[in-house]
Amino acid sequence: MQSLCTSGLQRWIAVVLLICWALVPKGWAAQKIDYGRPAALQVLIVARHDRRLAPCRTRFAVSKTALARNGNRPYNPRDATHFIRSLPMSRAIDINATDGSIDAHIFTPDDANGALPAVVLFTDIGGLRPCYHDKAQTIADDGYAVLMPNIYYRDAVGSVVPEGKSFRDEDVRPTLFEYAGRLTPEAQTRDFAALVAAIDAEPEFDGSRIGVVGYCMTGGFALRMAAAHPERVAAAAGFHSARLAVEGDENSPLGVVDRIRGRVYLGHADGDELMPPEQIGRLDAAMAAAGVDFTTELYKGAGHGYTAFDAPVYNEAADARHYKRLSTLFEETLGG
Template identity: 35%
Template sequence: MCDDHSIEDNNRLLGDVSRRGFGVLTGMAGLAMMLPAPADALTIAGRDVSIATPDGHADAYFVAPSSGRHPGVLVWPDIMGLRPAFRQMADRLAQSGYAVLVVNQFYRSTKAPFLAPGESFDQPDVRAKIMPFTKALSPDGTTRDAIAFIGFLDAQPQVDRARGLGTTGYCMGGPMVFRTAAAVPGRIRAGATFHGGGLVTDAADSPHLLIPRMKAKYLIAIAANDDARAPTDKDTLRTSFAAAKLPAEIEVYAGTMHGWCPPDSRVYDAQAADRAWGRMLALFGPALA
């Protein structure tokens, strides 16, 4: 979710899941399970960075293989922000040969990480802390940020500018992927969303309406309970991508719940998350070559 419409979707989901008695959304920040390293993992080096944007300075984490030049990838985290789990995911992607930037999308309001170990979005006091951060976000702000973040990636010596860039997003990061791809279509050649919230809305600025402005290939990995809540969204996305003549793999991952991909999630599904990760690598390989 990057705009108010998506945030409302996330809140509705929270209520739906709570009524069903499931563990909800992401949680246990800082207690992420160890992700497996890829075969033939490259040696990597990461560092904390500060990126100038039109609205201030965004804190972020940049990691890349220790030698050579590689395709860049911009990662938009879920509503619990940049934290150890996303650093671990960035490291894993870098080990596969990518220069990865994970950003704190809430930099206008707070530095990351902003949650203590064990805190989760399903806790009322945590929601009360995070929701004001979302008020500083807007579609236009995300577009400005995306342009600045892509500029940062392209300025890094580890990034091969002759190759395309990718972008991924989780939960609220899903719409941010769409806005990034539409803002910098000449650079973004692949986008992937995982349990993205608010990709399709009735609003005039719905992310799916940006698809005709994109020039990339996509992976849209949908949680089963998200699909149950909005079963026509996937059809709208398929129709929109087809009309734009853009390849898009759109799949509902059976048995998964919203938030199943980050390894610190209370609903983490290791098998499904690993399959979605594999599909992302399969997308990035040829698209960013």
């Protein structure tokens, strides 16, 4: 009986996808995307072939709830209530920067009407992938225009993790570390200027006050962007951030926090070797001494990477808490 139900569900899903495909006009293209180890299923993404014709994309995706429930187990059709959902539109753009062209995405709510408060989202070390497209859209749905750049544009366009692989795989991580090694504070500063210029140029954004959020290594990016553009960045947040206050590290954002004028929120992972208690204390002391308006929280029981639903350490409760904190921060500082 269960196999018959499973077979029936799969046929129903196939019919839905075929209908969607039949409705796609000429000039559109479909591609498969790999949702990583937690999902055994590949899903069709229908997207405009010409990136300049936007915003006009419909995406069907496995929900993060289904992925989180499955963990590393095979797909369970009983999670079908969370299986397919339609995501609102995003627009791909190219941003002129000193070091090249930054491929990026703009996310807005599906009912967007006019310019919205601007948010910049920096991915973790794994780069652009479905997990972060979902994050960007979730934030946008609160009433923001979210700009998500490819932090590795100097080396690759789009996703840097090969199809069927994970950013945590041993044969993938050396490439990511190599690319990340080129993201010096000086390179980041040049990129920040390009991102602010893009916000000023694109119609989706009201860039009078900007919010920035980073994850893992890019928690430091958020702090540096707030310091580099204190007159523009009203809020900066970092979640399961890494190496923010290494003693003696001249590249640490510790040395620039005195320039920050916006509000700061940091949600640290519990027992995180990349951000141990002594670093948290050191950073808090520096921000307090500089008069920064900041909040620090420790997410007890949540490990490094707790917001990434494509990672084995994903923590659904901590992820929900992170969105709640981020929503409050941006509402109070950006007015979304």
